[in-house]
Amino acid sequence: xxWLNDNVALVTGANSGxxxxxxxxxxxxxxxxxxxxxxxxxxxxxxxxxxxxxxxATVGDVRSPDANAEAVxxxxxxxGGLDTLVGNAGVWDHFAxxxxxxxxxxxATFEEVFAVNVLGYMLAAHAAAPALRESRGSMxxxxxxxxxxxxxxxPVYVASKHACVGMIKQLAxxxxxxxxxxxxxxxxxxxxxxxxxxxxxxxxxxxxxPGFAETVADAMPLGFIAQPEDHTGHYVLLASRTxxxxxxxxxxxxxxxxxxxGRPTRKKSQ
Ligand code: NAD
Numbered sequence: 001x002x003w004l005n006d007n008v009a010l011v012t013g014a015n016s017g018x019x020x021x022x023x024x025x026x027x028x029x030x031x032x033x034x035x036x037x038x039x040x041x042x043x044x045x046x047x048x049x050x051x052x053x054x055x056x057a058t059v060g061d062v063r064s065p066d067a068n069a070e071a072v073x074x075x076x077x078x079x080g081g082l083d084t085l086v087g088n089a090g091v092w093d094h095f096a097x098x099x100x101x102x103x104x105x106x107x108a109t110f111e112e113v114f115a116v117n118v119l120g121y122m123l124a125a126h127a128a129a130p131a132l133r134e135s136r137g138s139m140x141x142x143x144x145x146x147x148x149x150x151x152x153x154x155p156v157y158v159a160s161k162h163a164c165v166g167m168i169k170q171l172a173x174x175x176x177x178x179x180x181x182x183x184x185x186x187x188x189x190x191x192x193x194x195x196x197x198x199x200x201x202x203x204x205x206x207x208x209x210p211g212f213a214e215t216v217a218d219a220m221p222l223g224f225i226a227q228p229e230d231h232t233g234h235y236v237l238l239a240s241r242t243x244x245x246x247x248x249x250x251x252x253x254x255x256x257x258x259x260x261x262g263r264p265t266r267k268k269s270q
Pocket of ligand 1 (some may be wrong): 012013018019038039062063089090140143184185188189190
């Protein structure tokens with residue numbers, strides 16, 4: 001028996017990184033089926049190859065209200081309902097600092113990053129809310145260490161992830177008592193998270209930054225950089241009606257201890 005027996009979920013940005021790990025884990029926990037909203041048809045083909053009839057893919061951009069509505073409809077049509085929305089698609093800003101921007105590029109980057117990271121989540125919530133009210137289900141959003149602390153990106157990314165904290169609280173308030181709304185906040189994780197096109201970094205991956213994994217591991221109290229799979233247990237717990245029915249407006253931090261960055265120095269012999 002899994003923790004999510006017979007559940008149906010919809011995951012955005014499901015074709016790689018944390019989203020893909022969540023899809024794999026939800027199915028391993030007994031989920032009946034998963035709708036995925038992903039960006040291009042080749043990614044959808046790859047997902048059908050791995051998961052077959054266990055998924056239904058909608059190809060589209062999370063910034064589009066229609067794409068989000070289609071993804072919910074396709075999921076409900078194929079699997080007969082919806083229990084959990086996982087809003088997860090995102091872009092990073094490659095630490096773009098305020099003083100290096102010109103005004104026009106800052107505006108374009110802000111609009112792109114906020115449209116994917118904040119509007120994309122809100123549109124998914126809007127599209128999924130009726131089905132989740134009916135099933136008394138829940139929403140889970142992927143936040144970040146950058147939702148709480150400086151240093152996980154530049155001001156645009158950090159502000160976008162902070163905005164999602166407010167969104168979770170307000171949605172949890174508005175959608176109670178039928179729908180629980182929570183978040184998972186990973187820290188630095190080995191994924192191909194991309195940058196914004198407005199900065200010409202649409203193909204640049206976080207995990208390709210030289211020394212990224214070592215630098216993160218070194219700075220973290222727990223001494224390692226997470227893999228996407230390391231976060232999935234939090235999503236399972238929050239999605240489970242039996243194991244977290246009293247939890248809403250909560251954000252589980254899964255960041256190797258970012259808040260207490262650094263380690264006490266000890267002599268080798270201690
Ligand atoms: P990833 O690149 O593997 O996943 C991001 C997904 O979002 C991809 O599938 C991508 O195609 C999709 N996406 C981006 N823009 C889209 C759009 N406009 N329309 C549809 N899909 C779009 O990277 P990841 O690290 O797994 O990212 C998942 C989430 O985790 C993001 O919200 C990210 O901010 C967050 N996060 C990542 C880290 C990290 O270090 N990797 C740390 C904290 C939080």
